[in-house]
Each structure stands twice: as C-alpha cells, then as structure tokens.
Amino acid sequence: MINSKPVESAEKLGCDASPSECAIQAVPVERDEHGFWTHPQYPHFWDEGTTSSEINAWFSARGLQSQVTEYEYDAPDDLQAIWMETGTPACSLWQPTEPSGSGWFIFSLHDTERGPVCVWVRQKPLSDEKEAR
Template sequence: MPEEKLIEPAEVVRDEHGYWYHPDIPDFDEDAEAWKAWLAVQGLTAVGWHMDSDLDSHPYWEDGEAHCLGWEPETPQAYNWFLLGIFDTDDGPYVQWATREVQL
C-alpha cells in the first residue's frame, strides 16, 4: 500500500464568491466517518466556525447573496494552523483550519 501523502499548507486564492477549498483534500462525498479517518491518518486536528460568529451582518443573510466576500477569518492563535477551506454549508459560510498535532 502506498504511503499517505501528508497535506501541507497551500496558496489560498479565493474564488469570485470568496470560497476556497484545499486542493489536496480527497472527495469524501459528505462521508463524515471517512473525513474523520483521513484527519487521523494525516495527524491533523481541525477547527472551524461559521461566518456569523465573526460578522453581525452581511449581504449573505440580508440580501440572500451567495457569497462571503468581505469575510476574512483570522488564523487560530496557536502556532502552525493552515487553511483547509472556506465553503458554504446549510448553515452558511464556514471556515476550517488544521494543524498537525502528531509527527508522522
């Protein structure tokens, strides 16, 4: 079996709607268990939050816009976090960060 390639930080170039997804994340087709297993193999801890945690108002909610432009989520305070994605969910735009806790 080939060795799992460890995901690394990537250049973030958000699309015209403000979204971005790390290019090295496999497609899990919304399979939460496969996602958790991949994080474990990668030795990653992930954290995230919705845009409404950072902003009180935004055209996304007020005007039904489909973008998160103007939202600049801050990197978590701890050392060595990198962006996994900024994407839309059923509950609105979401940001997710990761850090490698386990040295593989």
C-alpha cells in the same frame, strides 16, 4: 492571513503518490469570486453524508487536527447584515479568524447547509501525540 496566489496541484507540491497519501501542507489560497477555496488535497469523496467522526478520523490518520470557523459566528456585523438582507453571504470580504495556537492553515472555505465555513488544519502538536499513546 489569506493571500491570493495560484494553488499548486499535488503533483507540483512534490508528491508522487495520490493526494490522500501526501503530507498535507499549507498552499497559497486563491479565493474565487464568491470567496470560496478548497485545498488541492481536500477529499473528493466527502459530501453532506460524511460524518464528523469520519472527517476527524481522516484528519487524525494524517497527523492533523482541524477546527471549523463558521461565518455566522465569525463575520463582522456589516457582512452579517449583507447576508441577512440579500440571503447571500459576503464571503469574499470575510477574513476568517484563525484558531488560537500556531501552525494553522486553511484547508477549505466552502458553503454548507448552515452557511459558509472555514476549515483550518495543522499538524498535531507533540503534546497531543504523547497524550494519544
């Protein structure tokens, strides 16, 4: 579930290195008036040109796996109706469905060309690490 507490900076999370070198962990999510939020360690260099392969490699290098929940396929019908009527997604009311399994936390709630998404991440399960070897 998403809570509403202030987001801590990487420095306050006990990391002396740059945010990209810190272990990425869950932090409290405080959504803006549009319902969006981004983890303080979200890569500032990602943009529309960043490929899925690059994103997956970045997560993998940090021992994480990710999964995306799309507003279009996840938001309830009443929120979908608001989006269709106004052209503006009702993201502040959307509670993205957490992927199955344990340990997932929100890394970003943001808009894309295809509509809003929620990026979930978690530490790679031990079974994935064994399979990768």
